[in-house]
Amino acid sequence: MDLGRLYEKCVNLLKGSDIQFNRSSRLDIALCTNLPIALIFLPAADIPTFVGEGRCSIGITGVDQVKESDVDVEIAMDLLFGKCKLQIQVPENGSYQTPQQLVGKTIVSSFTRLTTQFFEKLEGVEPGSPIKTKVKFVGGSVEASCALGVGDAIVDLVESGETMKAAGLYAIDTILDTSAHLIVSKNPSHPELVKVIKSRLEGVLAAQKYVLCNYNAPRSMLPKLLKLTPGRRAATVSPLDDGEWVAVSAMVERKSMGQIMDQLQDLGASDILVFEISNCRV
Template sequence: MDFVKDLDNRLLFAIPKKGRLYEQCLQLLNGSDIHFNRRSRQDIALSTNLPVALIFLPAADIPKYVAEGNVDLGISGQDMIVENEVEDKINQVMELGIGACRLCLQVPMQSGFKSLEELAGKRIVTSFDGFAKKVFEPIDKKLGTKTVINYVSGSVEAACALGLADGIIDLVESGETMRAAGLHDIHTLLKTQFVLMANKNSKHQSLIEKLTSRIRGVITADKYVLCTYNVERSNLPKAVKITPGRQGPTVSTLDSHEGWVAVSAMIEKKQKGEIMDKLTEVGATDILVMAFTNCRV
């Protein structure tokens, strides 16, 4: 197949090519009704229902392709955007709520280091060497030190134990890997998550807007559920305070029960148990919670 020819007039959408975040991105694509078949080890897949080509790339490279190449849309971490120094060259269209973690300065628990300044002039190992240099340059200038920043592509947390570093800069999610390596974090440099980003010069703006709307619908559907219940009209003000909805609840009269109304409202999925309890306390009955598969808000 002549992929170069097949890419003509298609929106190019870069997706992380492997790992847990790859799987989560596939769920977003599936929920957004983007149909495609990816052949084994193939880094390009053509959508069968939209003029879109999916390009599977290392997450660290995606911001540069979106900022400086022909890629129209991409999904990668905010930390990768900063490391590639392309914050001003792309549009961060939407935070996706996946891959949330912190980029932290970490040191051995017994080191005694407690601040960034105490690591000035020491050895730092990281895979975010560009960002690390920007962090320590003004500190070195102020203190007259010269911090050594060394790049490694993986197993950063082992650098201190192996004698390569006095501290590391690495991502922390749960902190389990950090603690297992005998480290603790003393400074959060950046909070990051995966975002949908767009090429500022893309010629596919209308399609970008359509895909953005679809992806936002998938994320919203995963975050919210629909809560419906019946309540006496006299208790409606109390009930509405519990379920205000995104823009207000839908209220309709119950013809078969004089003085009662039926209410529908979107509520956060993670709060559904507490909300149902509170509705019961104000006299609501027939409380139902239903999941969305997709939505537009």
């Protein structure tokens, strides 16, 4: 698990999965109070190594860090947060507009492996063969490199684009779209626990993706209404005291919720209620 940008979302995910723990301040390890596991809080870039070497059975970090580390782990689940892009950025007022123009130049990045792989492909050489482009490592504040004359371009993560803009840079290509992922050791010490944690996390992700929609409707409109709210397997339809009416309950995708409510109403549904799902197994 991660200490910085991903930390809060990781903790929320664990809470949602009912993985309980108390973390004393400044301690990097916390024992789970309701499962026989220890949680270790590590920098995002170190997590792939710990999991790759089997020291930790599972980890949560950006897939950018996993690919940069070149470790042999299972990339098990996209956790759908921490989304950003690893992009090639050049000075706005400079002469470079395409990655091809950077061949033979100096590129600065914290992601030297991914940058090197990109230029190997661009230069048409075998992986591991020498390339004309020079790739330099810088651990932080990479965006200052061009202005300070350390490099001609940088490869760095972009989320809002504000850092890039403030540094007078713009992106000319994307090397990787990334987000936080669950990674699993190829030899976990307790595979059965890994399975439990995976299915709990899947439950939280599904709960985030769906809401529960309940409504009352004239029975005659059911065929049309159920096309809008078919449910995952099938919608639950219950009779009401008024025999002409039914109550419907179905999971719907959160992203379509507003549109579906509008259409249900247009078709004569009433008392449309939408509920958050705090957890589920589907």
